[in-house]
Amino acid sequence: MSRQSLAGQLSRCSINTATLGHRQPLETIIEQVASLGFGWIAPWRRELEGRAPLTIARQIRDAGLRVSSYCRSTYIPSSDARTFAANLDDNRRAIEQAAQLGAESFVMVVGGMPEGSRDLPGAREQVREGLASLLEHAQQMDLPLALEPLHPMYAADRSCLSTLAQALDLCEQLEPSDSRYLGVAVDAYHCWWDPDLHLQIARAGAQRRLLGLHVCDWLVPTRDLLLDRGMMGDGVIDLAGLRHAMEDAGYRGPVEVEIFSFNNWWQRDPLEVLHTCAERLQSHC
Numbered sequence: 001m002s003r004q005s006l007a008g009q010l011s012r013c014s015i016n017t018a019t020l021g022h023r024q025p026l027e028t029i030i031e032q033v034a035s036l037g038f039g040w041i042a043p044w045r046r047e048l049e050g051r052a053p054l055t056i057a058r059q060i061r062d063a064g065l066r067v068s069s070y071c072r073s074t075y076i077p078s079s080d081a082r083t084f085a086a087n088l089d090d091n092r093r094a095i096e097q098a099a100q101l102g103a104e105s106f107v108m109v110v111g112g113m114p115e116g117s118r119d120l121p122g123a124r125e126q127v128r129e130g131l132a133s134l135l136e137h138a139q140q141m142d143l144p145l146a147l148e149p150l151h152p153m154y155a156a157d158r159s160c161l162s163t164l165a166q167a168l169d170l171c172e173q174l175e176p177s178d179s180r181y182l183g184v185a186v187d188a189y190h191c192w193w194d195p196d197l198h199l200q201i202a203r204a205g206a207q208r209r210l211l212g213l214h215v216c217d218w219l220v221p222t223r224d225l226l227l228d229r230g231m232m233g234d235g236v237i238d239l240a241g242l243r244h245a246m247e248d249a250g251y252r253g254p255v256e257v258e259i260f261s262f263n264n265w266w267q268r269d270p271l272e273v274l275h276t277c278a279e280r281l282q283s284h285c
Protein backbone atom coordinates (compact mmCIF):
# COMPACT_ATOMS: atom_id res chain seq x y z
CA MET A 1 0.00 0.00 0.00
CA SER A 2 1.34 3.39 -0.94
CA ARG A 3 2.61 5.73 1.72
CA GLN A 4 2.77 8.80 -0.47
CA SER A 5 2.27 12.26 0.88
CA LEU A 6 -0.24 14.58 -0.72
CA ALA A 7 2.58 16.70 -2.16
CA GLY A 8 1.60 17.68 -5.68
CA GLN A 9 -1.81 16.06 -5.23
CA LEU A 10 -4.15 18.96 -4.50
CA SER A 11 -6.41 17.52 -7.20
CA ARG A 12 -7.23 14.88 -4.57
CA CYS A 13 -8.10 17.53 -1.98
CA SER A 14 -11.35 19.32 -1.23
CA ILE A 15 -12.27 22.54 0.51
CA ASN A 16 -15.37 22.46 2.66
CA THR A 17 -16.61 26.02 2.33
CA ALA A 18 -17.22 26.35 6.10
CA THR A 19 -13.43 26.60 6.33
CA LEU A 20 -13.70 30.12 4.90
CA GLY A 21 -16.34 31.21 7.41
CA HIS A 22 -19.29 31.75 5.04
CA ARG A 23 -18.22 35.35 4.36
CA GLN A 24 -18.35 35.41 0.56
CA PRO A 25 -20.82 34.39 -2.13
CA LEU A 26 -20.45 30.81 -3.30
CA GLU A 27 -19.56 31.97 -6.82
CA THR A 28 -16.46 33.73 -5.46
CA ILE A 29 -15.45 30.76 -3.32
CA ILE A 30 -15.69 28.39 -6.29
CA GLU A 31 -13.30 30.58 -8.29
CA GLN A 32 -10.86 30.90 -5.38
CA VAL A 33 -10.81 27.18 -4.62
CA ALA A 34 -10.24 26.34 -8.27
CA SER A 35 -7.51 28.98 -8.65
CA LEU A 36 -5.40 27.33 -5.94
CA GLY A 37 -5.48 23.97 -7.73
CA PHE A 38 -7.83 22.02 -5.47
CA GLY A 39 -9.85 19.37 -7.27
CA TRP A 40 -12.96 19.41 -5.11
CA ILE A 41 -15.34 21.61 -3.15
CA ALA A 42 -18.00 20.89 -0.50
CA PRO A 43 -20.67 23.61 -0.32
CA TRP A 44 -23.25 24.23 2.40
CA ARG A 45 -26.99 24.54 1.90
CA ARG A 46 -27.13 28.13 3.14
CA GLU A 47 -24.81 29.14 0.30
CA LEU A 48 -27.26 27.83 -2.29
CA GLU A 49 -30.16 29.88 -1.00
CA GLY A 50 -31.73 31.84 -3.84
CA ARG A 51 -29.65 29.98 -6.41
CA ALA A 52 -30.49 27.25 -8.89
CA PRO A 53 -28.50 24.12 -7.97
CA LEU A 54 -28.04 23.21 -11.63
CA THR A 55 -26.51 26.63 -12.36
CA ILE A 56 -24.11 26.28 -9.46
CA ALA A 57 -23.34 22.72 -10.56
CA ARG A 58 -22.37 24.02 -13.99
CA GLN A 59 -20.16 26.73 -12.53
CA ILE A 60 -18.40 24.19 -10.33
CA ARG A 61 -17.84 21.89 -13.31
CA ASP A 62 -16.66 24.73 -15.52
CA ALA A 63 -14.14 25.69 -12.84
CA GLY A 64 -12.74 22.17 -13.05
CA LEU A 65 -14.01 21.13 -9.62
CA ARG A 66 -16.12 18.24 -8.36
CA VAL A 67 -18.43 18.21 -5.34
CA SER A 68 -17.02 15.98 -2.58
CA SER A 69 -20.09 16.37 -0.36
CA TYR A 70 -23.07 18.58 0.32
CA CYS A 71 -23.52 19.88 3.87
CA ARG A 72 -25.65 19.05 5.69
CA SER A 73 -28.84 17.49 7.05
CA THR A 74 -31.55 19.09 9.15
CA TYR A 75 -31.53 17.42 12.57
CA ILE A 76 -34.00 14.54 12.69
CA PRO A 77 -35.27 14.12 16.29
CA SER A 78 -38.20 16.21 17.42
CA SER A 79 -40.60 16.39 20.34
CA ASP A 80 -43.65 16.13 18.06
CA ALA A 81 -44.61 14.10 15.01
CA ARG A 82 -45.32 17.10 12.80
CA THR A 83 -41.87 18.59 13.21
CA PHE A 84 -40.31 15.17 12.79
CA ALA A 85 -42.10 14.85 9.43
CA ALA A 86 -41.09 18.39 8.46
CA ASN A 87 -37.46 17.61 9.30
CA LEU A 88 -37.56 14.62 6.99
CA ASP A 89 -39.15 16.67 4.20
CA ASP A 90 -36.44 19.27 4.56
CA ASN A 91 -33.82 16.56 4.25
CA ARG A 92 -35.52 15.12 1.17
CA ARG A 93 -35.27 18.52 -0.53
CA ALA A 94 -31.60 18.76 0.40
CA ILE A 95 -30.93 15.27 -0.96
CA GLU A 96 -32.46 16.41 -4.26
CA GLN A 97 -30.19 19.46 -4.29
CA ALA A 98 -27.19 17.26 -3.57
CA ALA A 99 -28.11 15.09 -6.54
CA GLN A 100 -28.48 18.16 -8.76
CA LEU A 101 -25.07 19.38 -7.65
CA GLY A 102 -23.57 16.02 -8.53
CA ALA A 103 -22.26 15.58 -4.98
CA GLU A 104 -20.58 12.33 -4.04
CA SER A 105 -22.72 12.21 -0.89
CA PHE A 106 -25.08 14.16 1.36
CA VAL A 107 -23.63 14.62 4.84
CA MET A 108 -25.97 13.57 7.63
CA VAL A 109 -25.43 15.18 11.02
CA VAL A 110 -28.39 13.52 12.65
CA GLY A 111 -29.19 15.77 15.62
CA GLY A 112 -29.31 15.29 19.37
CA MET A 113 -32.19 15.28 21.82
CA PRO A 114 -35.20 17.54 21.36
CA GLU A 115 -35.18 20.56 23.66
CA GLY A 116 -36.12 19.66 27.21
CA SER A 117 -35.73 15.93 26.60
CA ARG A 118 -33.62 13.53 28.64
CA ASP A 119 -34.36 10.58 26.39
CA LEU A 120 -31.18 9.81 24.47
CA PRO A 121 -32.29 6.29 23.40
CA GLY A 122 -35.53 7.86 22.15
CA ALA A 123 -33.58 10.34 20.02
CA ARG A 124 -31.55 7.49 18.59
CA GLU A 125 -34.72 5.59 17.74
CA GLN A 126 -36.07 8.65 15.90
CA VAL A 127 -32.82 8.84 13.95
CA ARG A 128 -33.11 5.18 12.98
CA GLU A 129 -36.69 5.63 11.85
CA GLY A 130 -35.94 8.87 9.99
CA LEU A 131 -32.91 7.43 8.22
CA ALA A 132 -34.88 4.39 7.08
CA SER A 133 -37.27 6.76 5.34
CA LEU A 134 -34.55 9.04 3.91
CA LEU A 135 -32.64 6.04 2.62
CA GLU A 136 -35.51 5.26 0.24
CA HIS A 137 -35.34 8.80 -1.09
CA ALA A 138 -31.57 8.60 -1.45
CA GLN A 139 -31.96 5.43 -3.50
CA GLN A 140 -34.49 7.14 -5.77
CA MET A 141 -32.15 10.10 -6.20
CA ASP A 142 -29.12 7.85 -6.63
CA LEU A 143 -27.31 9.87 -3.96
CA PRO A 144 -25.49 8.21 -1.05
CA LEU A 145 -26.00 9.39 2.53
CA ALA A 146 -22.84 9.82 4.59
CA LEU A 147 -23.57 9.45 8.30
CA GLU A 148 -21.13 11.62 10.20
CA PRO A 149 -20.69 10.61 13.84
CA LEU A 150 -19.80 13.63 15.96
CA HIS A 151 -17.60 13.76 19.05
CA PRO A 152 -19.68 12.69 22.09
CA MET A 153 -19.52 16.21 23.54
CA TYR A 154 -22.27 17.03 21.02
CA ALA A 155 -24.56 14.11 21.95
CA ALA A 156 -27.18 16.37 23.51
CA ASP A 157 -27.58 19.02 20.86
CA ARG A 158 -26.02 18.00 17.53
CA SER A 159 -25.60 14.27 17.13
CA CYS A 160 -26.75 11.32 19.19
CA LEU A 161 -24.57 9.36 16.78
CA SER A 162 -21.14 9.52 18.41
CA THR A 163 -18.90 6.77 17.11
CA LEU A 164 -18.09 5.05 13.85
CA ALA A 165 -19.13 1.72 15.38
CA GLN A 166 -22.56 3.12 16.21
CA ALA A 167 -22.93 4.60 12.72
CA LEU A 168 -21.91 1.34 11.06
CA ASP A 169 -24.32 -0.66 13.24
CA LEU A 170 -27.04 1.60 11.90
CA CYS A 171 -25.87 1.20 8.31
CA GLU A 172 -25.88 -2.58 8.62
CA GLN A 173 -29.31 -2.55 10.19
CA LEU A 174 -30.91 -0.30 7.57
CA GLU A 175 -29.07 -1.49 4.48
CA PRO A 176 -27.90 -4.99 5.29
CA SER A 177 -26.91 -6.48 1.97
CA ASP A 178 -26.31 -3.65 -0.42
CA SER A 179 -24.11 -0.82 0.81
CA ARG A 180 -24.55 1.60 -2.05
CA TYR A 181 -26.53 4.37 -0.38
CA LEU A 182 -25.57 4.39 3.30
CA GLY A 183 -22.07 4.92 4.59
CA VAL A 184 -19.97 7.09 6.85
CA ALA A 185 -17.96 10.28 6.71
CA VAL A 186 -14.90 10.05 8.93
CA ASP A 187 -14.08 13.44 10.41
CA ALA A 188 -10.71 13.57 12.15
CA TYR A 189 -11.97 16.09 14.70
CA HIS A 190 -14.80 13.81 15.83
CA CYS A 191 -13.12 10.40 15.59
CA TRP A 192 -9.41 10.79 16.33
CA TRP A 193 -9.72 9.84 20.04
CA ASP A 194 -11.63 6.59 19.40
CA PRO A 195 -9.62 3.51 20.51
CA ASP A 196 -11.52 1.55 17.83
CA LEU A 197 -10.84 4.05 15.05
CA HIS A 198 -8.69 1.87 12.81
CA LEU A 199 -10.77 -1.23 13.47
CA GLN A 200 -13.96 0.60 12.49
CA ILE A 201 -12.37 2.18 9.42
CA ALA A 202 -11.39 -1.32 8.27
CA ARG A 203 -14.94 -2.54 8.97
CA ALA A 204 -16.43 0.34 6.98
CA GLY A 205 -13.99 -0.23 4.14
CA ALA A 206 -14.82 -3.93 3.93
CA GLN A 207 -18.46 -2.93 3.45
CA ARG A 208 -17.56 -0.17 0.98
CA ARG A 209 -19.11 2.40 3.29
CA LEU A 210 -16.26 4.94 3.46
CA LEU A 211 -17.85 8.00 1.84
CA GLY A 212 -15.72 10.86 3.11
CA LEU A 213 -12.63 11.98 5.01
CA HIS A 214 -12.73 15.37 6.74
CA VAL A 215 -9.54 16.86 8.16
CA CYS A 216 -8.60 19.65 10.55
CA ASP A 217 -6.67 19.40 13.82
CA TRP A 218 -7.41 19.10 17.54
CA LEU A 219 -5.85 22.04 19.37
CA VAL A 220 -4.54 21.71 22.93
CA PRO A 221 -6.19 23.41 24.65
CA THR A 222 -9.41 23.63 22.66
CA ARG A 223 -11.13 26.88 23.72
CA ASP A 224 -14.55 26.42 22.12
CA LEU A 225 -16.45 23.17 21.62
CA LEU A 226 -17.60 24.13 18.13
CA LEU A 227 -15.58 26.94 16.64
CA ASP A 228 -11.97 26.31 17.65
CA ARG A 229 -10.83 23.67 15.21
CA GLY A 230 -7.20 23.80 14.24
CA MET A 231 -5.39 23.99 10.91
CA MET A 232 -3.77 20.67 9.97
CA GLY A 233 -0.40 20.48 11.68
CA ASP A 234 -1.28 22.85 14.54
CA GLY A 235 -2.70 20.15 16.83
CA VAL A 236 -2.27 16.56 17.96
CA ILE A 237 -4.00 14.37 15.36
CA ASP A 238 -1.94 11.95 13.26
CA LEU A 239 -3.66 13.02 10.06
CA ALA A 240 -1.35 11.15 7.69
CA GLY A 241 -1.91 8.01 9.76
CA LEU A 242 -5.65 8.50 9.49
CA ARG A 243 -5.54 8.96 5.73
CA HIS A 244 -3.34 5.89 5.34
CA ALA A 245 -5.79 3.82 7.42
CA MET A 246 -8.61 5.02 5.17
CA GLU A 247 -6.67 4.18 2.03
CA ASP A 248 -5.62 0.79 3.39
CA ALA A 249 -9.34 0.14 3.85
CA GLY A 250 -10.02 1.00 0.23
CA TYR A 251 -10.95 4.69 0.42
CA ARG A 252 -10.10 6.46 -2.84
CA GLY A 253 -12.10 9.65 -2.37
CA PRO A 254 -10.91 13.17 -1.67
CA VAL A 255 -9.40 14.59 1.52
CA GLU A 256 -11.72 17.41 2.58
CA VAL A 257 -10.60 20.29 4.79
CA GLU A 258 -13.29 21.41 7.23
CA ILE A 259 -12.24 23.99 9.81
CA PHE A 260 -14.63 25.92 12.03
CA SER A 261 -12.44 28.59 13.59
CA PHE A 262 -14.21 31.76 14.60
CA ASN A 263 -11.35 33.58 16.29
CA ASN A 264 -8.55 32.58 13.98
CA TRP A 265 -9.05 31.32 10.45
CA TRP A 266 -12.44 32.94 9.91
CA GLN A 267 -10.84 36.31 10.65
CA ARG A 268 -8.17 35.89 7.98
CA ASP A 269 -8.19 36.62 4.29
CA PRO A 270 -9.86 33.68 2.50
CA LEU A 271 -6.99 33.37 0.03
CA GLU A 272 -4.48 33.19 2.89
CA VAL A 273 -6.60 30.42 4.44
CA LEU A 274 -6.68 28.52 1.15
CA HIS A 275 -2.92 28.87 0.64
CA THR A 276 -2.33 27.58 4.17
CA CYS A 277 -4.70 24.65 3.60
CA ALA A 278 -2.85 23.77 0.41
CA GLU A 279 0.50 23.86 2.15
CA ARG A 280 -0.59 21.89 5.23
CA LEU A 281 -2.43 19.23 3.23
CA GLN A 282 0.80 18.56 1.37
CA SER A 283 3.04 18.64 4.45
CA HIS A 284 0.88 17.19 7.25
CA CYS A 285 -1.80 14.98 5.72
Ligand code: ZN
Binds near residue numbers: 148187214258
Ligand atom coordinates in the same frame (compact mmCIF):
# COMPACT_ATOMS: atom_id res chain seq x y z
ZN1 ZN B 1 -17.09 16.91 9.10
